[in-house]
Amino acid sequence: MSDNIYLPYLVTIEKITQEAPGVRTLRLKFNDEALARSFEFKAGQFGEYSAFGEGESTFCIASSPTRKGYIECTFREAGRVTSALAKLEEGQTMGFRGPYGNTFPLDEWRGKNLLFVAGGIALPPMRCVIWNALDTRGSFGDVSILYGAKTVADLVYKHELKEWDERPDVRLVTTVDPGGETPEWKGEVGFVPAVLEKMNPSAENTIAIVCGPPVMIKFTFPVLDKLGFAPENIYTTLENRMKCGVGKCGRCNVGDKYVCKDGPVFSRAQLEALPAEF
Amino acid sequence: MEQKYIPKSSLKAWLAKVKDGGKQIYAPVTEGGKTSFRRVKSVDDISMEHVQTAQSAKGVAFPRTEKLFSYAMQPGGVALQDYDSANIPHTVVFGLHPCDAAAFKPLSGIFGWDTGDKPFGERMQRVTLVSLSCSKCDELCFCTSVDGSPGSAVGSDILLTAVGSEGYLVEIVTDRGRALTEPHAALFEAAPDVNKEELLAHVPVRFSVGAVERSLAGAFESDVWKQQSARCLGCGACAFVCPACACFDIQENPKGSASGDRIRCWDSCGFSLFTLHTSGHNPRSVQSQRWRQRLLHKFSYMPRRLSVRGCTGCGRCSRACPVDMNLWEHLSELENLKN
Numbered sequence: 346m347s348d349n350i351y352l353p354y355l356v357t358i359e360k361i362t363q364e365a366p367g368v369r370t371l372r373l374k375f376n377d378e379a380l381a382r383s384f385e386f387k388a389g390q391f392g393e394y395s396a397f398g399e400g401e402s403t404f405c406i407a408s409s410p411t412r413k414g415y416i417e418c419t420f421r422e423a424g425r426v427t428s429a430l431a432k433l434e435e436g437q438t439m440g441f442r443g444p445y446g447n448t449f450p451l452d453e454w455r456g457k458n459l460l461f462v463a464g465g466i467a468l469p470p471m472r473c474v475i476w477n478a479l480d481t482r483g484s485f486g487d488v489s490i491l492y493g494a495k496t497v498a499d500l501v502y503k504h505e506l507k508e509w510d511e512r513p514d515v516r517l518v519t520t521v522d523p524g525g526e527t528p529e530w531k532g533e534v535g536f537v538p539a540v541l542e543k544m545n546p547s548a549e550n551t552i553a554i555v556c557g558p559p560v561m562i563k564f565t566f567p568v569l570d571k572l573g574f575a576p577e578n579i580y581t582t583l584e585n586r587m588k589c590g591v592g593k594c595g596r597c598n599v600g601d602k603y604v605c606k607d608g609p610v611f612s613r614a615q616l617e618a619l620p621a622e623f
Numbered sequence: 624m625e626q627k628y629i630p631k632s633s634l635k636a637w638l639a640k641v642k643d644g645g646k647q648i649y650a651p652v653t654e655g656g657k658t659s660f661r662r663v664k665s666v667d668d669i670s671m672e673h674v675q676t677a678q679s680a681k682g683v684a685f686p687r688t689e690k691l692f693s694y695a696m697q698p699g700g701v702a703l704q705d706y707d708s709a710n711i712p713h714t715v716v717f718g719l720h721p722c723d724a725a726a727f728k729p730l731s732g733i734f735g736w737d738t739g740d741k742p743f744g745e746r747m748q749r750v751t752l753v754s755l756s757c758s759k760c761d762e763l764c765f766c767t768s769v770d771g772s773p774g775s776a777v778g779s780d781i782l783l784t785a786v787g788s789e790g791y792l793v794e795i796v797t798d799r800g801r802a803l804t805e806p807h808a809a810l811f812e813a814a815p816d817v818n819k820e821e822l823l824a825h826v827p828v829r830f831s832v833g834a835v836e837r838s839l840a841g842a843f844e845s846d847v848w849k850q851q852s853a854r855c856l857g858c859g860a861c862a863f864v865c866p867a868c869a870c871f872d873i874q875e876n877p878k879g880s881a882s883g884d885r886i887r888c889w890d891s892c893g894f895s896l897f898t899l900h901t902s903g904h905n906p907r908s909v910q911s912q913r914w915r916q917r918l919l920h921k922f923s924y925m926p927r928r929l930s931v932r933g934c935t936g937c938g939r940c941s942r943a944c945p946v947d948m949n950l951w952e953h954l955s956e957l958e959n960l961k962n
């Protein structure tokens with residue numbers, strides 16, 4: 346294996362799932378058989394995905410470390426590299442560097458209840474933790490998921506939402522923004538913070554994992570405060586612009602913390618100690 | 624530290640032998656009124672009289688653009704060709720000043736912490752630094768305020784100090800330096816009995832770096848950043864000339880549609896695009912936030928994270944700045960900052 350940290354692994358696209366308009370999931374298999382067997386990562390980590398000829402983009406690893414033999418990423422077509430990645434077809438080759446960054450402390454969460462609050466395209470980093478927890482279900486107490494998107498069409502992982510909904514050991518609440526509902530929609534209508542307040546989850550022995558656009562996070566934190574969640578028991582991920590992913594290129598820092606090395610996972614208590622630079 | 628003397632008449636002979644031995648010489652050359660580091664063809668071209676080169680010597684280990692690997696589309700896949708260190712020349716950087724030699728420490732800190740950086744590491748392994756003490760300085764130099772000095776040997780493999788106009792005191796600092804002098808011992812003489820301090824430029828201490836660094840610990844929200852950066856254009860020149868700046872971008876350099884290189888190139892935290900998210904959100908959306916990042920990175924984050932400061936007081940940023948930002952004046956202001 347190369348000692349050049351910038352050289353990506355070659356991966357082949359095994360499966361493409363169109364999740365929502367402009368959002369797709371790629372299942373990637375390492376071309377190197379030995380690497381495919383030995384590759385390990387933990388929930389919360391991310392990678393740099395290459396479309397050769399266009400460059401690299403940063404996405405979390407959206408599949409669970411309990412599912413071996415492949416990794417998945419889910420991304421929104423946003424600009425140059427993501428558009429190029431969206432043009433690739435099953436069987437084609439792309440690049441991956443990683444896993445990078447820190448992880449959700451699942452080991453510390455053993456025996457606790459987990460409350461997931463996600464908005465929009467921010468479900469991918471959480472989906473990794475959700476499956477990790479569900480695949481080791483005995484280690485955790487109650488698992489509740491609140492997921493909101495602008496419209497019904499924008500909800501990602503629709504097949505998995507159905508699976509979670511049908512499981513007796515998961516409480517799933519989905520919501521769409523007012524005006525985003527369809528006649529058939531059976532979920533909630535309303536913004537995530539308001540629906541969370543209505544859900545009224547207990548903070549007792551519970552960890553809240555919150556991922557979403559900055560405005561959703563901003564209005565969700567006060568609700569969690571009201572519900573009695575201590576800042577140490579709330580986790581989120583930061584998305585600062587990245588290039589190297591390994592603490593060298595100098596662009597992802599928030600104060601003296603590098604999101605690519607010290608993050609992307611931060612507790613709210615850690616965030617409160619950081620300057621507002623994200 | 625071993626000391627010798629080399630007469631001016633032997634200096635060029637020594638460098639010519641070093642060059643004949645297969646090493647390239649990277650040294651200041653004056654062209655069009657501008658002195659810059661170049662791979663010199665003839666040692667006669669080397670300039671020894673300037674105060675400071677426009678660019679630092681960092682490009683020898685961290686080139687302005689560098690290929691990280693190449694890719695080629697092939698039927699049924701993509702072939703990658705890894706970074707190739709085989710063609711990196713063994714290089715003697717000659718005539719850099721102590722501030723530039725000292726700057727390889729912060730560069731090594733950034734590139735070497737946690738995981739190694741192959742392109743930088745491979746180049747550094749092939750570099751020998753033969754520095755020249757400063758007998759001249761200007762009003763923008765401030766090495767003595769950041770633990771340096773015009774005669775500091777820190778970071779150098781060999782340090783030369785001019786003794787009058789006839790020759791140089793030679794301080795051999797490292798084994799790598801010794802490997803460059805020992806084979807040519809006949810060219811060197813015994814060190815003269817001189818007081819080195821008297822041969823150096825006098826660079827006044829402009830501020831207390833300890834006081835500055837203590838102030839910075841609580842200065843994130845201070846108004847001083849706005850005041851200081853009001854005239855900053857965000858042109859990034861200060862970062863491009865800095866011997867200790869290492870921020871980089873990674874870009875594709877396609878050669879047609881079927882192959883190309885992944886390259887990295889110098890970047891600057893002063894640019895508005897540096898931290899811009901694709902969504903349009905920018906954590907550092909105004910210049911004062913970017914100026915603050917520049918200073919805090921060098922004088923707060925790097926000391927804390929890497930135990931090395933990101934500035935050696937060369938004064939280049941102040942010389943290059945189109946709106947005359949004077950770094951040591953700004954730092955002096957921070958020394959007395961009331962948070």
Ligand SMILES: Cc1cc2nc3c(=O)[nH]c(=O)nc-3n(C[C@H](O)[C@H](O)[C@H](O)COP(=O)(O)OP(=O)(O)OC[C@H]3O[C@@H](n4cnc5c(N)ncnc54)[C@H](O)[C@@H]3O)c2cc1C
Nearest residue numbers: 402403404405419420421423424425426427469584585901
């Ligand atoms: C830790 C982390 C995890 C993330 N996880 C996910 C995820 O799971 N799913 C997801 O959808 N998103 C995720 N993101 C966001 C995602 O990285 C960006 O949406 C994505 O990189 C956009 O890339 P793009 O190439 O399409 O955008 P572009 O804006 O086109 O940028 C592409 C590249 O082109 C260059 N470039 C473009 N415009 C300019 C310009 N004006 N000047 C100079 N250079 C330019 C830059 O080098 C840039 O990196 C994550 C981000 C982070 C930091």
Ligand code: SF4
Nearest residue numbers: 865934935937938940
């Ligand atoms: S910040 Fe300015 S004075 Fe300090 S090393 Fe860089 S260019 Fe020289």
Ligand code: SF4
Nearest residue numbers: 855856858859861944
């Ligand atoms: S060189 Fe001067 S104007 Fe340009 S970014 Fe630096 S401080 Fe600002």
Ligand code: FES
Nearest residue numbers: 590594595597605
């Ligand atoms: S992404 Fe390069 S330093 Fe974090």
